[in-house]
Amino acid sequence: MDSPARGAWRPARALALTAVTVVLAASAHAAAGGMLPSLWALSALTVPTACVAVLLTRRRLSTPLVLGVLGAGQFLxxxxxAVLATDAHCSTSGTGHHQSIDACSTAVHHDPTSGMLLAHVLATLVTGLLLARGEQVLWALADRLDPVLPVVARLNLPVAPRLPRPPEPLPTRPRIVDVAVPVRRGPPARVRAAT
Structure with a gap:
């Protein structure tokens, strides 16, 4: 088995870390009453998160590191x-100049409530512990299979004999059919009678 730090395991681990970080942040933010940005803005925030996850998954992630990454991801x-949802809210709110400025200033000075902070912290702890446990299980599996796989590869296990391939048919020539065609020589019968 390849090490979880390389091969197909690394992108899978980076994808899991990215998805958990972004989905956790968005769901905790929305559950606590915060506004989410547009899908495009959410995608733009996902790209740097994925880059950090790819860098971090080149080695084993410990439980404190996973919790730290998720905590920092939640905060950032x-x-x-807050910034991207405020921009979207400011561009569409109010009909007059003063209503728009009031709505934007209220949204910009939005302080996270204790409920939002608690939602982020609890979700980070629970999900971080689950993700760290999955990481430990994956590395333990890799450690257990690592000494076994080279031995299995060296064994001369009996292989079922291959059946011989049937011979390829010889190319066939087009068949020539002899048809008895009467051969007539000379002028047609009418012409002969007239002469």
Whole structure:
């Protein structure tokens, strides 16, 4: 088995870390009453998160590291959600100049409530512990299979004999059919009678 730090395992681990970080931040933010940005803005925040996850998954992730990454991701994504949702809200709110400025200033000075902070912390702890446990299980599996796989590869296990391939048919020539065609020589019968 390849090490979880390389091969197909690394992108899978990076994808899991990215998805958990972004989905956790968005769901905790929305559950606590925060506004989410548009799908495009959410995608723009996902790209740097994925880059960090790819860099981090080149080695084994410990439980404190996973919790730290998720905590930092929650904080940074919360700030990004607040800024990008504020921009979207400011561009569409109010009909008059003063209503728009009031709505934007209220949204910009939005302080996270204790409920939002608690939602982020609890979700980070629970999900971080689950993700760290999955990481430990994956590395333990790799450690257990690592000494076994080379031995299995060296064994001369009996292989079922291959059946011989049937011979390829010889190319066939087009068949020539002899048809008895009467051969007539000379002029037609009418012409002969007239002469």
């Amino acid at each position: 994504l919360h700030q990004g959600f």
